[in-house]
Amino acid sequence: MSDQKKHLMLALSRQGFGEAILGLRVASELKKRGDDVHVLAHDSNALLLRNGLPHLLFASHACAFFKLYLDMCIAEFKPDFILLADYFTTALFFEQAKLSPAMLKDLDIPIVAIDTWNSSRLPRPIDVFTNTQRPVALWEDRVVPIYPVPFLAPEEAAGVYQSLPEPVLLGRKSRQHLRSSLGVGEQEKAVLFCTAEWQHGNYESVEAIRIARWLPALVADYVRRLGRDVHLIHVGPQAYDLKEMLQGKYHWLPPLPPTRFDALVASMDLLFSANISATTIAKAMVSQVPVLVLHNSVSAQTLEEAIAAIPASPSHFMKQWMENTLPIFPFALWPLGYHKFLAPLLERNPYLDALDLAEVLDESLVQGRLSALLFDTAAREEQIHRRAAYLSAVRSLPNGPDVINGKPGAYNEIPEHSYH
Amino acid sequence: MKFLSIHITDLCNSSCRFCVVASPLYVSNSVDYESILRFLAANAGQGFEAVNLHGGEPTVHPMLLDLLQKIKDLGYPEVHLQTNAIRLADPLFSANLVSLGTKKFIVSLHGDQPEIHDSQTGTDGGLKRTLEGIRNVKRLGAHVRTNTVITRQNLQRLTDICRLACELGVDHINLSNLHPVGSALYARDIAMPDFNEVQQQVYRAVDLVVNSDRVITLEGFPYCVIRDCRQYQLNNEHREIRMLMRGQVINDYERFMSDVMRVFGEPCQHCRLKAQCGGVYPQYIEYNGWKEFAPILDTSSSDLHPLAQAGAD
Numbered sequence: 090m091s092d093q094k095k096h097l098m099l100a101l102s103r104q105g106f107g108e109a110i111l112g113l114r115v116a117s118e119l120k121k122r123g124d125d126v127h128v129l130a131h132d133s134n135a136l137l138l139r140n141g142l143p144h145l146l147f148a149s150h151a152c153a154f155f156k157l158y159l160d161m162c163i164a165e166f167k168p169d170f171i172l173l174a175d176y177f178t179t180a181l182f183f184e185q186a187k188l189s190p191a192m193l194k195d196l197d198i199p200i201v202a203i204d205t206w207n208s209s210r211l212p213r214p215i216d217v218f219t220n221t222q223r224p225v226a227l228w229e230d231r232v233v234p235i236y237p238v239p240f241l242a243p244e245e246a247a248g249v250y251q252s253l254p255e256p257v258l259l260g261r262k263s264r265q266h267l268r269s270s271l272g273v274g275e276q277e278k279a280v281l282f283c284t285a286e287w288q289h290g291n292y293e294s295v296e297a298i299r300i301a302r303w304l305p306a307l308v309a310d311y312v313r314r315l316g317r318d319v320h321l322i323h324v325g326p327q328a329y330d331l332k333e334m335l336q337g338k339y340h341w342l343p344p345l346p347p348t349r350f351d352a353l354v355a356s357m358d359l360l361f362s363a364n365i366s367a368t369t370i371a372k373a374m375v376s377q378v379p380v381l382v383l384h385n386s387v388s389a390q391t392l393e394e395a396i397a398a399i400p401a402s403p404s405h406f407m408k409q410w411m412e413n414t415l416p417i418f419p420f421a422l423w424p425l426g427y428h429k430f431l432a433p434l435l436e437r438n439p440y441l442d443a444l445d446l447a448e449v450l451d452e453s454l455v456q457g458r459l460s461a462l463l464f465d466t467a468a469r470e471e472q473i474h475r476r477a478a479y480l481s482a483v484r485s486l487p488n489g490p491d492v493i494n495g496k497p498g499a500y501n502e503i504p505e506h507s508y509h
Numbered sequence: 510m511k512f513l514s515i516h517i518t519d520l521c522n523s524s525c526r527f528c529v530v531a532s533p534l535y536v537s538n539s540v541d542y543e544s545i546l547r548f549l550a551a552n553a554g555q556g557f558e559a560v561n562l563h564g565g566e567p568t569v570h571p572m573l574l575d576l577l578q579k580i581k582d583l584g585y586p587e588v589h590l591q592t593n594a595i596r597l598a599d600p601l602f603s604a605n606l607v608s609l610g611t612k613k614f615i616v617s618l619h620g621d622q623p624e625i626h627d628s629q630t631g632t633d634g635g636l637k638r639t640l641e642g643i644r645n646v647k648r649l650g651a652h653v654r655t656n657t658v659i660t661r662q663n664l665q666r667l668t669d670i671c672r673l674a675c676e677l678g679v680d681h682i683n684l685s686n687l688h689p690v691g692s693a694l695y696a697r698d699i700a701m702p703d704f705n706e707v708q709q710q711v712y713r714a715v716d717l718v719v720n721s722d723r724v725i726t727l728e729g730f731p732y733c734v735i736r737d738c739r740q741y742q743l744n745n746e747h748r749e750i751r752m753l754m755r756g757q758v759i760n761d762y763e764r765f766m767s768d769v770m771r772v773f774g775e776p777c778q779h780c781r782l783k784a785q786c787g788g789v790y791p792q793y794i795e796y797n798g799w800k801e802f803a804p805i806l807d808t809s810s811s812d813l814h815p816l817a818q819a820g821a822d
Contacts, residue, residue: 114648260536262533263534266524266534266692267534267632267692269526269698270692270696270698271695272696272699304785340699341698342694342695342698349694353695
């Protein structure tokens, strides 16, 4: 095998960009080393691939023909490796499309999988919504996992690699231009909230539909409490009906091309998220933008249960919100849940030192942290300072290609038994 | 008309919030000067009637005069310059441009008052210099076409902007539909008006310009949303445009705009003018959907604007 290697990256996620972004980050590093990368992706990822790597897209209605697309790519591109971006969503894709992962195994090509959540140590099945549990058939025996940091801890496992995005260098003039284009005045603040297709999902579960529908209103209410000088910038596939509530300070943008999105993130005063493992969090981290992540540990069937579970008497809005949303279930990934599923990965994970985490129903905590991170320079700097130590630890890790290609500190070679 | 169209720089001395190439977000120029020269040389002698230079702001390019000389040396008959005209306020600079073959200036004019123009273009004192620039090149005998991107901020001033242009002696006034890409992608919420709001303002502006014996064109509007004035659509005129954009050659720019940058929807299916109409920007549809669009089923002149009917007679 020559030094230059060919990688076929599979980005099969159908409802979010995060996994493909992780894959493209590795791909761009592989390209820098002189390797060749070709991408086979679901067409929902087209925005990320525009003007980028050579790729072949397939639509949802063609999932059943996936093997044909795969064979076409293998025949034309003749890859030395297959790179899954990522492992979990690939497994989910095969399961949902009722395809057999044997089609990958039978290729006899080493498979490297970006394992965003270190699947080997996660509890299964996954806690989804109130009591639905999602079984996901994984196939650890067939792939060599590599572990991106963030969001995993730097000490997670052999095979960790640094997956930080490049910081966005946005000049003062560009920042001002972007903010004024959005309608954010010079003395005003801008809070970014991003959603992916799966967060707008029309789920079969009533409780999922409720929390998917109502959480944005709670986010908007938290922003509204900060006063008239704060804008909520929402990037997502659909706008929410929040214009009236925020009196013109809600601005919706559809998914943006990567460079435009990166510039937007870097121009914000705060990233507000309800997805602890969102790739946008890392983007905000390297761009010096404070981050506040909402999660929920409360499980309640009734309003009384919910009120009993929160630290203080709820506001009128919160009370109504809880009534609208009941039953309330824990989530680390709104609106899916995944609270128990991700708990082992969050334990002693210094990732949490680099951001602020707040219980969504703890009004005083959320409001306090939001206000501090927006208006209190010392609080902002304190988070940035905490983050610096974390980022420094992450940057000391090998990069993806080093791990894949067996550089020091990573795999020396991909063992045959790993993929057969 | 057959012409070359060249994006010569990403940089600009304005920062328009609706800039389609997002110039204000560029801190360095990504355009290779040598690639421009190669493109010009490769297309010389092929019947191109003009070279249209744009950016960013072409007048901030340090090699602009050299470029104009080379275009002249290659035998292109004339140059059209898309500019904010700020640097044209310098009479000597304007004279140099004209003497080197710039025959037409396509000047961005987005307001008739500083608070409208300057706030949208991010230029303190920009309007004053732009107007001075227009006067300078008019004095030199150049053809001037103004281009006004219609926004929420200038919508109510559209006739006033057109009146100002007429008073300045501008030959041709073009009104553009905001194209929500580049910087305008972020500004849609505050800058992009609905077609329902635009229509009557456009009709009034057209009236004024036509009555002033100037040329008016409308650019980037689906035919049905300004159906009474559809005869003023810029793309009614056949234009063969080969464009160089950041190293990429677009051989048929008009087709590219129609096929790649715009879309047709359900209401377009029975429209008798679908073949002529360029469609609508998908980024507009993302925001407002298809509710404002309706097919044009009668293509006789009876549904045209009264002035156009008079012309048709």
